[in-house]
Structures are given as C-alpha cells and as structure tokens.
Amino acid sequence: MIVCVCRRVSDREIARHAHAGMSFDEIQFELGVATQCGRCESCARDVVAQCSASGAVALIQNATQPIQLANNILESKAWPSSAFCSAA
Template sequence: MIVCVCHRVSDKTIAACAQQGEGFDEIQFEHGVATQCGQCEHAARRIWSECHPSQRLLHLHQELAPAASHWTAP
C-alpha cells in the first residue's frame, strides 16, 4: 500500500528500512516520506515504530517495568 502519495513510498519500503535499523529521519531523507504535504507522517511513523527493532524493545521494556516493580523478594 502506498503511504506517501507525494513520493510514492509504500508501507513495505518503510517497514524494510525500519527493520534494517534506519531511523525515521533517515527514511525521510532517503525516500522523502512526510516531507512534502505531511499527510502521511502519522501513518509512516506508526509503521516505522512497529517495525524498528529498538522501538519494539522499548515497548517491551515499558510493558515489563510496571510488573517488575511489584515483585517482592521471598
């Protein structure tokens, strides 16, 4: 599916770049995502955050942190 109509960038392109560890700024510079009309920025950032390895670890850490804080030693 085309996410950025202005530059014809697909969700697959954004996901592949994110999975390779590229930051969103790098994707913007390389492919022009969210640099013209801006209508795609929210969707593009969502796809990037779902696919970028460090973001997935950050979300996992945030989910586990509250549970770990309630743990008490025996």
C-alpha cells in the first residue's frame, strides 16, 4: 500500500528500512516520506513502530530458538491490517 502519495513510498519500503534498524527520522531523510504535505506522517510512524516492536520480539525469540520470517509483510500474523492508515 502506498503510504506517502507525494513521494510514492509504500508501507513495504518503510518496513524494510525499519527492519534494518533505521529510525523514523532516518527513514524520512532516506525516502522523503512525510516531507511534503505531511498527511502520511502518522501512518508512516505507525509502520515504523510496528516493525520496531515486532523486531524486538524477534530478537528475544531468536536468542532461544530460530524463527521463520515472513516472505511478505502481509503474511506476518504480527502485522495488523493497514486499513487504518488509509483514513487520513
């Protein structure tokens, strides 16, 4: 789903950067998300927060046993529906 229409940035792109350990500010600088009209900022921050939260859980689980990562962000049961992000 496209989160930032102005810069054409998807939730998958944001999630990929967040899973790589980047903060919202770093992602904003790298991708340009929420730098024009700003209407996407809350949704983009939510995506980063969800990825950061699930990343912390993965690290804890990974310390005791290996986990299988989803191939697609939509396959992850930890990822809530993105429908709330489109209501701006």
